[in-house]
Amino acid sequence: xxxxxxxxxxxxxxxxxxxxxxxxxxxxxxxxxxxxxxxxxxxxxxxxxxxxxxxxxxxxxxxxxxxxxxxxxxxxxxxxxxxxxxxxxxxxxxxxxxxxxxxxxxxxxxxxxxxxxxxxxxxxxxxxxxxxxxxxxxxxxxxxxxxxxxxxxxxxxxxxxxxxxxxxxxxxxxxxxxxxxxxxxxxxxxxxxxxxxxxxxxxxxxxxxxxxxxxxxxxxxxxxxxxxxxxxxxxxxxxxxxxxxxxxxxxxxxxxxxxxxxxxxxxxxxx
Amino acid sequence: xxxxxxxxxxxxxxxxxxxxxxxxxxxxxxxxxxxxxxxxxxxxxxxxxxxxxxxxxxxxxxxxxxxxxxxxxxxxxxxxxxxxxxxxxxxxxxxxxxxxxxxxxxxxxxxxxxxxxxxxxxxxxxxxxxxxxxxxxxxxxxxxxxxxxxxxxxxxxxxxxxxxxxxxxxxxxxxxxxxxxxxxxxxxxxxxxxxxxxxxxxxxxxxxxxxxxxxxxxxxxxxxxxxxxxxxxxxxxxxxxxxxxxxxxxxxxxxxxxxxxxxxxxxxxxxxxxxxxxxxxxxxxxxxxxxxxxxxxxxxxxxxxxxxxxxxxxxxxxxxxxxxxxxxxxxxxxxxxxxxxxxxxxxxxxxxxxxxxxxxxxxxxxxxxxxxxxxxxxxxxxxxxxxxxxxxxxxxxxxxxxxxxxxxxxxxxxxxxxxxxxxx
Numbered sequence: 233x234x235x236x237x238x239x240x241x242x243x244x245x246x247x248x249x250x251x252x253x254x255x256x257x258x259x260x261x262x263x264x265x266x267x268x269x270x271x272x273x274x275x276x277x278x279x280x281x282x283x284x285x286x287x288x289x290x291x292x293x294x295x296x297x298x299x300x301x302x303x304x305x306x307x308x309x310x311x312x313x314x315x316x317x318x319x320x321x322x323x324x325x326x327x328x329x330x331x332x333x334x335x336x337x338x339x340x341x342x343x344x345x346x347x348x349x350x351x352x353x354x355x356x357x358x359x360x361x362x363x364x365x366x367x368x369x370x371x372x373x374x375x376x377x378x379x380x381x382x383x384x385x386x387x388x389x390x391x392x393x394x395x396x397x398x399x400x401x402x403x404x405x406x407x408x409x410x411x412x413x414x415x416x417x418x419x420x421x422x423x424x425x426x427x428x429x430x431x432x433x434x435x436x437x438x439x440x441x442x443x444x445x446x447x448x449x450x451x452x453x454x455x456x457x458x459x460x461x462x463x464x465x466x467x468x469x470x471x472x473x474x475x476x477x478x479x480x481x482x483x484x485x486x487x488x489x490x491x492x493x494x495x496x497x498x499x500x501x502x503x
Numbered sequence: 504x505x506x507x508x509x510x511x512x513x514x515x516x517x518x519x520x521x522x523x524x525x526x527x528x529x530x531x532x533x534x535x536x537x538x539x540x541x542x543x544x545x546x547x548x549x550x551x552x553x554x555x556x557x558x559x560x561x562x563x564x565x566x567x568x569x570x571x572x573x574x575x576x577x578x579x580x581x582x583x584x585x586x587x588x589x590x591x592x593x594x595x596x597x598x599x600x601x602x603x604x605x606x607x608x609x610x611x612x613x614x615x616x617x618x619x620x621x622x623x624x625x626x627x628x629x630x631x632x633x634x635x636x637x638x639x640x641x642x643x644x645x646x647x648x649x650x651x652x653x654x655x656x657x658x659x660x661x662x663x664x665x666x667x668x669x670x671x672x673x674x675x676x677x678x679x680x681x682x683x684x685x686x687x688x689x690x691x692x693x694x695x696x697x698x699x700x701x702x703x704x705x706x707x708x709x710x711x712x713x714x715x716x717x718x719x720x721x722x723x724x725x726x727x728x729x730x731x732x733x734x735x736x737x738x739x740x741x742x743x744x745x746x747x748x749x750x751x752x753x754x755x756x757x758x759x760x761x762x763x764x765x766x767x768x769x770x771x772x773x774x775x776x777x778x779x780x781x782x783x784x785x786x787x788x789x790x791x792x793x794x795x796x797x798x799x800x801x802x803x804x805x806x807x808x809x810x811x812x813x814x815x816x817x818x819x820x821x822x823x824x825x826x827x828x829x830x831x832x833x834x835x836x837x838x839x840x841x842x843x844x845x846x847x848x849x850x851x852x853x854x855x856x857x858x859x860x861x862x863x864x865x866x867x868x869x870x871x872x873x874x875x876x877x878x879x880x881x882x883x884x885x886x887x888x889x890x891x892x893x894x895x896x897x898x899x900x901x902x903x904x905x906x907x908x909x910x911x912x913x914x915x916x917x918x919x920x921x922x923x924x925x926x927x
Contacts (some may be wrong), residue, residue, distance in 0.1 A: 389678065390793065392805045394812060399663070403681040404776060468773025471797050 234288060235344075237281030238302070242336050244274030245305075245331050252326040252493040259400055264322035271329055275309045282306060289346045294362045296354060297493055301339030303362075304489070305332045307370030315374065315410065323400045327377035338490070357432035361425060365450075367423030374459070375414040376482035379475035382407040386472055408471050411478055412464065419457045424448055449488035456481045504545065504908055506640060507565045508599040509572055510557030511709055513613050516590035523582055532634070534579060539636045541575060543568040546638040548631040548645070550606075552623050555725065559603065561640045561908075565595035600835050604828045608655040609662070616661040617819045621652045639908045643838065651831040658827060662819040667698040671809045672780050672801070673707055673916065676748055679778050679799060684708035689746040691715050691739060692753030693725055697782050700750055701729060715739040717753065717754060723890040743768045748773070752782045762791040770796055780806070803847035835884035844900045847911050850920045851893055851900075859889045 255263050260294035265405045282303065285293040293299040312328045315321075381401055388398040401407075429447070430440040439445060463469035469477070511524065517585045526534045531551060536548045538558065546561035562568035573591070575583045594602045605611045607624050621896030637645070656662055665671040669850040669909055673683075674876040680686055688709040690701050693716060705712065712731030719735060726733035740760065743749065753759055769777070781788040786802050793800040801809075840846075863885050867878065896914050900907075915921070 385678070389675070389799050392801065392808065394675075394809055398678070399660075401678075403678050405679065405681045468775065470774060471776065473796070 234281060234284050237277055237284060238340070241278035242340055243283055244270050244277060245274055245309075245333045245336050248274055248325070249329045249469050252329045255323065256326045256397065259323065260411065262327075267325050267329070268322070268491050269314065271309065271325065271332075272313070272361070275306070275313065277308055278302070278309070287344070289349075290357050291349050291353075292362065295349060295358075295365070296343070296345070296347065298339050298342040298344045300489075301335050304366055304370060305335035305339065307366045308335065308373045310326075311367075311370050311374045311414070319406065319410065320391045321402050321406075323397065324377070324381070327381050328374055331373055331377060332466065335486070346372075352436045355432065355436070357435070358429060361428045361432055364421050364428060365425035367419045368425055371414045371418030371421065372453075372478065372482050372485055375411050375418065375478040378411045378414065379478040379482075382411065382475040383472065383479075386475075404471060409473060412470075415457055415460055415474075415478060419454075419461060422450070422454055422457065425453060446488065449484070449492055453481065453484050453488060454483060459490055504561055504563065504640060505551055505565050505595050506599040506634045506644060507560045507562050507568055507572075508557060508594040508602050509560070509588060510550075510555060510590065510836065511590045512555035512557075512611065515592060516587070520587060520590055521553070521556065524576060524580055525553075526556065526740050531630070535631070535634060535636050537579060538572070538575060540573055541568075545640040547636050548641055548775050550624065550654070552620070555606075557606070559599075559644070560642060561638065565593075569593055587631055597832055597836050601828060601832045602680045603644055603648045604651045604831055605825075607652040608824055608828060609652070610655075610821055610824055610828070614666050614753045614814075615653075615821050616696060618656070618662055621649065624652075627647060634683050637840075637913045638906075641837070644835070647831060647835055651828060655824045655827050656830070659820040659823045661817055661824055663820075664816055664844050666674070666810055666813050666817065668806045668810060671806050672700045672750070672815070673703045675806075675809070676704065676707075676798070677857070679745065679776055685710050686747040687711035687713065687745055688748040689713040689715065689733070689739065689742065689750070690725065690729070691749060691751045691759070692717070692755075692783070692787075693721065694752035694754070697750050700723075700780065700782070704748065704750075705729060709748070713739075717755075727851050728843070740764050740768060743777070744771045747777060749777065749779045750782065751787050753778065753787050754783055756785075758787060758789045760792065762789050762795065765789075765792045765795055769798065771902035782910065782920060808880055842908055842911050844907065844911060847914060847920065848897050848900050851896060851914065854918055854920055855889045855893045860884050 248267050251263055251267040251270060255267060255301065282293055285299070294303045308328065309332055312324070312332070382404065384397065384399040385404055385407060388394055388401075389404070407428070426447075429450075433442065434440045458478065460469075460474060460481065462475075464474055505845070511521065513521070516524075526549060527652070529849045531549060534551075535547060537547050538544055538549065538560070543562050543564070544560050548559045550557045558572060560568065560572065573584055575590060576582070576587070589696075592602075602611075607621055609616050609620050611619060612620055624645070628637075628642075628649070631641070634874065665674040676683060676686075683704060684707075686709050688701070688704055688711065690697060690712065701712070712726070712729045713734050714722050714726040714729065714731050715734045715736050715738070716725065717736050719733065722733040722736070725731075743765075751759070774797050776799070779788060779792065779798065779800045779897075781800065784803060787800075789802060790802070792798055863882060866881065867873070896918075899910060900914065
């Protein structure tokens with residue numbers, strides 16, 4: 233049952249991603265709607281699969297890489313739909329759904345077994361810490377897609393070749409505004425995630441900070457986004473620079489997420 | 504009864520001829536009534552714009568009616584037939600329907616996709632309705648022309664992109680700023696194109712207008728016109744710090760704004776985006792300024808390129824529109840043929856038979872004890888009543904009167920016969 237739900241969600245996301253890529257080359261109102269429907273169905277089924285797994289395992293399904301990737305993807309779709317609801321920018325899907333699909337695909341190839349929760353994770357902090365971290369990172373993931381859209385639209389305007397996606401991409405101001413909003417929501421979430429993690433670490437391992445690779449890389453991420461916000465407010469680093477920084481920031485997050493778990497030895501690699 | 508279109512437009516006639524044949528002001532009403540008075544014309548409407556003059560009519564015989572209308576044009580406008588006859592086009596039947604739909608959808612316009620014509624056609628329709636010069640056929644034609652035009656507008660992107668330089672400037676501004684209200688705008692110098700663009704920007708609600716001119720007095724004049732604030736020409740770089748959109752039309756022999764200056768301005772305004780339009784030839788703003796982050800500089804050639812691409816884009820959309828129009832013409836033709844009296848008589852009879860059979864069945868079920876002979880007699884009676892009831896409308900339908908179209912439409916309505924009509 234859980235497997236069926238997961239595979240079904242993956243299939244719908246795949247369909248949505250394919251449509252979203254077709255959308256780039258040959259968009260219409262219908263294809264845009266179809267993409268949203270496919271992604272929406274994927275999201276509902278995905279939610280069901282997470283709830284099902286929660287019920288089966290008895291704890292939040294974010295303790296293996298398989299679960300974490302899947303949950304990360306779920307948070308990204310959630311934010312995507314919130315933005316879609318507010319701004320109605322169909323073409324946004326083409327820049328965000330592929331990220332979702334890649335996350336889901338990596339989740340699907342990772343071992344899927346349900347492990348009993350190790351004693352150190354048995355705490356309400358698990359929910360608090362991970363939810364904050366995932367939602368924050370998902371906001372940054374969407375900011376990454378928006379950043380690419382900004383650079384593309386800026387390129388059209390600067391080069392004065394107004395073909396292709398120019399008409400369907402929203403204005404620079406809107407893209408910059410969305411980027412700013414996402415980062416100013418993501419940043420406090422990340423901050424709280426790190427603080428709650430430190431508090432939890434003190435309870436579980438006896439110290440707030442242990443220079444664990446995950447902790448270090450999260451701190452680097454935190455500094456990057458702190459910088460993004462700081463230079464925007466003080467030096468007016470908006471638009472292009474903000475877009476580039478949010479693309480760099482998300483690359484670091486991806487490394488923190490996958491790289492640290494696979495390449496470095498960390499207290500955070502659980503599976 | 505046939506629909507006839509007879510007219511001329513910017514493609515078939517020059518301005519001079521169009522002016523001679525136009526119906527401005529009171530002439531429109533006079534023209535419509537004179538046309539309506541012609542013995543062969545049963546319904547009529549008249550469109551007269553600067554690009555076209557067209558007469559829409561419902562006539563018995565299109566060939567002789569066209570001849571009569573040409574004579575009318577000649578005498579009404581005091582012009583010899585030979586002078587304008589070759590410039591006229593003539594469409595009858597479904598060609599006429601197609602023509603009207605294409606005109607309404609702006610496929611026949613000078614600039615494909617420009618929406619003014621639809622409004623003008625609506626006025627024609629309203630005028631004809633209020634003066635009662637049209638009937639079933641033309642009313643339906645006008646209604647369908649308007650709905651077809653709307654369909655074309657929503658299902659294709661024919662009217663989406665700007666096709667004039669000044670609109671292209673506004674469109675670009677929207678791709679940078681979204682909403683122009685709350686943005687401030689500076690007009691540097693004067694000139695027709697610059698002022699036109701300025702007006703479009705104002706219509707889009709820019710918050711503040713600054714006007715700088717080499718001669719301060721002229722600047723003040725312009726500022727009054729735009730409800731703006733005049734500033735000294737030397738001060739304009741300083742004021743750029745608070746300006747989001749700049750239109751430059753100074754006509755100076757050299758650059759009035761250099762890259763270094765602009766870099767400083769950008770720093771002071773914390774890199775908030777600026778859109779600069781340089782309308783002058785030779786250019787008055789250092790083209791290198793486009794390289795500065797968050798500055799978007801467009802000159803006349805750039806804008807013209809945008810316009811050219813958009814026109815090409817519209818032409819691509821026009822082929823999609825033609826398909827929609829074919830569909831709608833097809834639907835309209837089906838409706839017209841359903842108006843014919845024979846199918847109406849057949850469906851009237853069918854409807855009556857249905858009712859009779861249904862009621863007879865009910866009657867038989869209600870009195871199962873009734874014997875064959877009585878039942879037969881009752882059946883005869885029912886048929887006789889039915890025949891008597893449908894005889895007068897059938898007879899009226901068979902007569903070839905002037906208002907037969909209306910009669911058919913009315914009978915269909917009264918008896919609830921739907922035919923092939925897709926009324927929305």
